[in-house]
Amino acid sequence: MTTTKGKYIIGGLWGVGFLALFILMTAQTINDAFAPRTQEAWEWFTPNILPTIGLIVGILVAGWAKAAPIGEVDDSVQINPLLVGLTFIFSLTHLAILLIIILIAANKSPVDETFRSLKSANLPLGAIQGLVTLTLGIFFRKG
Numbered sequence: 309m310t311t312t313k314g315k316y317i318i319g320g321l322w323g324v325g326f327l328a329l330f331i332l333m334t335a336q337t338i339n340d341a342f343a344p345r346t347q348e349a350w351e352w353f354t355p356n357i358l359p360t361i362g363l364i365v366g367i368l369v370a371g372w373a374k375a376a377p378i379g380e381v382d383d384s385v386q387i388n389p390l391l392v393g394l395t396f397i398f399s400l401t402h403l404a405i406l407l408i409i410i411l412i413a414a415n416k417s418p419v420d421e422t423f424r425s426l427k428s429a430n431l432p433l434g435a436i437q438g439l440v441t442l443t444l445g446i447f448f449r450k451g
Contacts, residue, residue: 309386311385322364323361332407333410337349339414341414341422345422363444367448402433413429
């Protein structure tokens with residue numbers, strides 16, 4: 309598999325995941341699911357997704373800025389498909405955990421229970437985020 313194809317696969321997953329989670333958090337905010345502690349909910353959410361999506365978008369945009377004209381692109385750099393698969397699986401797991409946590413936490417009452425759920429979820433999220441960061445670093449360094 310070429311590194312370009314792998315980057316688009318991982319970038320697409322994170323792009324769709326980010327948009328879905330951002331829309332869900334926005335809907336939950338409008339629905340007052342986190343009121344009166346809405347800002348705290350967003351302070352929990354943003355560090356769990358923005359650094360990774362920011363890294364991916366930055367790398368993709370930098371790649372597009374230095375790309376040769378169409379027809380002259382050398383896409384011969386190969387990457388081990390296993391690395392792409394691991395990165396995809398770890399990324400999908402991270403995004404799925406975020407989705408589940410947001411859905412569960414937003415449906416708890418009182419709001420203190422919501423934030424207890426968010427804080428306790430940081431343990432598994434931290435573990436999977438470390439694996440995501442490791443594989444993304446290796447994967448995107450290759451390209």
